[in-house]
Amino acid sequence: MDAVTLPETATRPLRAALVGNPNCGKTSLFNQLTGSRQKVANYAGVTVERKEGYLTTPNGRAIRLLDLPGAYSLSATSPDEDVTRDVCMGHHPVEKQPDLIICVVSASNLRLHLRFLLELMQLGRPMIVVLNMMDEAARLGLTIDVPGLAAALGLPIIPAISLRKSGIANLLNALDQPEFLPPPALKTDLDVHGEVGKLITRFTNEGTLRGDRMADRLDRWFLHPVWGPIILLVVLFFMFQTVFAWAQPIMDALEAGIASLGQIVVSPLPPGLLRSLLADGVIAGAGTVIVFLPQILILFLWILTLEETGYLPRAAFLLDRIMALAGLSGRSFIPLLSSFACAIPGIMAARTIQNPRDRLVTILIAPLMTCSARLPVYTLLIAAFVPHRTVLGFLGLQGLALFGLYLVAIVSGIIAARLMTRGVASDEHPLMLELPPYRTPNLKSVALGLWQRAVMFLSRVGTIIVSLNVLLWALSSFPSPPANATGAAIDYSLAGHIGHFMLPIFAPLGFNWQICVSLIPGLAAREVAVSALATVYALGASDDNAANQLMPLLSAHWSMATAFALLAWYVYAPQCISTLAVMRRETRSLKVVLGAAAYLFGLAYAAAFLTYHVTRALTG
Ligand SMILES: Nc1nc2c(ncn2[C@@H]2O[C@H](COP(=O)(O)OP(=O)(O)OP(=O)(O)O)[C@@H](O)[C@H]2O)c(=O)[nH]1
Numbered sequence: 001m002d003a004v005t006l007p008e009t010a011t012r013p014l015r016a017a018l019v020g021n022p023n024c025g026k027t028s029l030f031n032q033l034t035g036s037r038q039k040v041a042n043y044a045g046v047t048v049e050r051k052e053g054y055l056t057t058p059n060g061r062a063i064r065l066l067d068l069p070g071a072y073s074l075s076a077t078s079p080d081e082d083v084t085r086d087v088c089m090g091h092h093p094v095e096k097q098p099d100l101i102i103c104v105v106s107a108s109n110l111r112l113h114l115r116f117l118l119e120l121m122q123l124g125r126p127m128i129v130v131l132n133m134m135d136e137a138a139r140l141g142l143t144i145d146v147p148g149l150a151a152a153l154g155l156p157i158i159p160a161i162s163l164r165k166s167g168i169a170n171l172l173n174a175l176d177q178p179e180f181l182p183p184p185a186l187k188t189d190l191d192v193h194g195e196v197g198k199l200i201t202r203f204t205n206e207g208t209l210r211g212d213r214m215a216d217r218l219d220r221w222f223l224h225p226v227w228g229p230i231i232l233l234v235v236l237f238f239m240f241q242t243v244f245a246w247a248q249p250i251m252d253a254l255e256a257g258i259a260s261l262g263q264i265v266v267s268p269l270p271p272g273l274l275r276s277l278l279a280d281g282v283i284a285g286a287g288t289v290i291v292f293l294p295q296i297l298i299l300f301l302w303i304l305t306l307e308e309t310g311y312l313p314r315a316a317f318l319l320d321r322i323m324a325l326a327g328l329s330g331r332s333f334i335p336l337l338s339s340f341a342c343a344i345p346g347i348m349a350a351r352t353i354q355n356p357r358d359r360l361v362t363i364l365i366a367p368l369m370t371c372s373a374r375l376p377v378y379t380l381l382i383a384a385f386v387p388h389r390t391v392l393g394f395l396g397l398q399g400l401a402l403f404g405l406y407l408v409a410i411v412s413g414i415i416a417a418r419l420m421t422r423g424v425a426s427d428e429h430p431l432m433l434e435l436p437p438y439r440t441p442n443l444k445s446v447a448l449g450l451w452q453r454a455v456m457f458l459s460r461v462g463t464i465i466v467s468l469n470v471l472l473w474a475l476s477s478f479p480s481p482p483a484n485a486t487g488a489a490i491d492y493s494l495a496g497h498i499g500h501f502m503l504p505i506f507a508p509l510g511f512n513w514q515i516c517v518s519l520i521p522g523l524a525a526r527e528v529a530v531s532a533l534a535t536v537y538a539l540g541a542s543d544d545n546a547a548n549q550l551m552p553l554l555s556a557h558w559s560m561a562t563a564f565a566l567l568a569w570y571v572y573a574p575q576c577i578s579t580l581a582v583m584r585r586e587t588r589s590l591k592v593v594l595g596a597a598a599y600l601f602g603l604a605y606a607a608a609f610l611t612y613h614v615t616r617a618l619t620g
């Protein structure tokens with residue numbers, strides 16, 4: 001293979017690709033080099049599709065940089081690793097073979113990562129090696145003779161700490177070279193394992209080290225057969241308690257702020273359509289959802305922190321037995337866990353699963369994992385119907401109820417998976433679950449992640465939620481009631497008619513027509529169910545302030561059985577079109593999507609029906 005020289009690439013950007021084992025810091029490096037903000041986390045399989053970015057070197061060379069999913073080898077078997085293999089080998093349908101491979105290797109895991117490096121060298125493409133995580137190697141007491149290793153491999157090696165931008169300048173200089181030479185040819189029958197062992201003995205002091213003692217000590221607790229699950233439970237429990245306890249004061253303040261803002265905007269207006277549109281459509285819509293921002297951020301604070309610590313794959317390891325009960329392997333854990341933020345990245349993360357059956361089942365149960373868009377619905381109803389008191393002296397009952405909803409969903413997911421796999425064990429490669437090193441979460445990246453979440457949530461409120469709510473307001477305001485009307489105007493509107501039309505289907509679940517109306521826009525975004533209820537009740541009420549008082553209104557108008565039935569509905573119902581669309585894209589099968597929608601709606605109906613009747617029997 002020839003060297004790639006500047007004249008050849010002068011007319012177009014140089015194509016470079018970041019390739020390496022999972023979790024070695026490729027995306028961190030990509031973000032540093034291109035100024036992007038792709039997701040970074042401390043477990044294998046964060047990046048599951050190729051991402052492109054652009055950068056210019058100090059001497060002005062334009063580079064188109066690809067971030068690729070991590071891979072263990074070029075004989076890949078899972079859909080995310082397929083992308084990496086195809087791009088590296090030049091077999092990708094749209095992506096041309098890169099001019100330059102930037103192979104990222106973790107200094108703290110050389111034994112595994114050098115193996116892939118040697119395999120990549122066999123491609124004969126020009127290559128630069130980034131020896132990342134030098135800080136971690138130093139912490140472990142590992143010293144590496146970098147010039148020696150570079151000379152032995154015949155490749156430039158740049159030590160780096162991509163989190164701290166260290167080594168970036170050297171890498172940029174290396175990318176400014178007039179030409180990139182391919183590595184020296186390796187023997188085709190090279191004993192890769194043996195070769196890596198020799199390199200490590202010759203150029204590092206690994207043999208004299210005692211390993212990561214801190215990690216060993218922590219693992220002894222976290223992976224302990226008895227303490228491990230207890231710690232996991234405590235962690236989860238604490239998470240849900242804080243979602244209520246910490247958020248409440250901020251939520252109260254937000255609610256009061258929104259109410260007074262509403263007064264300032266609305267009160268100068270004369271009664272009429274414009275006033276109603278602003279008060280009942282826009283403010284009721286956006287206001288009722290925005291107050292949930294603190295809770296969502298608290299949940300994400302935990303998710304982001306846990307993602308960075310390296311604890312999650314340990315939890316996956318602990319839950320391996322439970323996953324086996326479901327006929328799945330630990331590999332399904334991370335995709336399922338991601339689904340707690342949102343099912344969409346969760347379903348995409350299922351690309352890291354090799355076994356097609358496991359992948360399909362994981363995708364099918366991902367919507368059962370409670371996504372953050374359900375949180376407003378859950379907490380609104382819990383706050384309205386579950387008493388605000390403690391049990392056993394220290395556990396908040398409301399937090400407990402929330403934890404219960406999550407738990408029910410998880411157990412249902414396990415049962416559903418068990419039925420789908422018929423309990424036949426997975427043959428997913430057990431080795432593929434890699435335990436990453438423990439890391440202290442980086443404050444800056446957690447803060448950045450929270451900021452991104454907040455922006456995402458607020459723009460969702462500002463766009464889809466407000467527009468759906470205005471649409472619903474229009475449907476609930478027109479046609480206007482006849483002159484001799486006796487009931488509320490909304491009863492005569494289109495939305496009123498739709499609600500009443502749907503009522504016979506949902507009445508057995510204890511739903512009233514207002515709930516029926518809110519279910520439809522809730523399909524586009526789950527949170528809209530909350531704002532839709534606010535609008536429908538505000539329009540139906542004579543009180544101007546109704547939009548700000550959804551919670552007391554609900555506790556006055558609904559029975560506990562109805563509220564719990566709606567909660568049960570929301571645990572299961574695929575109330576999200578985007579999730580179904582991503583399922584379709586990832587499985588390329590309409591049949592799967594229709595099947596999933598049918599089973600989830602069926603479950604939702606049955607669960608809500610049961611919950612309604614049982615609660616009614618119990619509460620009289
Ligand atoms: N200590 C330390 N941590 C790092 C460094 N670079 C990245 N990390 C952390 O390593 C973890 C993995 O980083 P990513 O950039 O997501 O790794 P990746 O190679 O893209 O991973 P995949 O997409 O799963 O293949 C994250 O927790 C980062 O914060 C580094 O130089 N030092």
Ligand SMILES: [Mg+2]
Nearest residue numbers: 026027046047
């Ligand atoms: Mg990545």
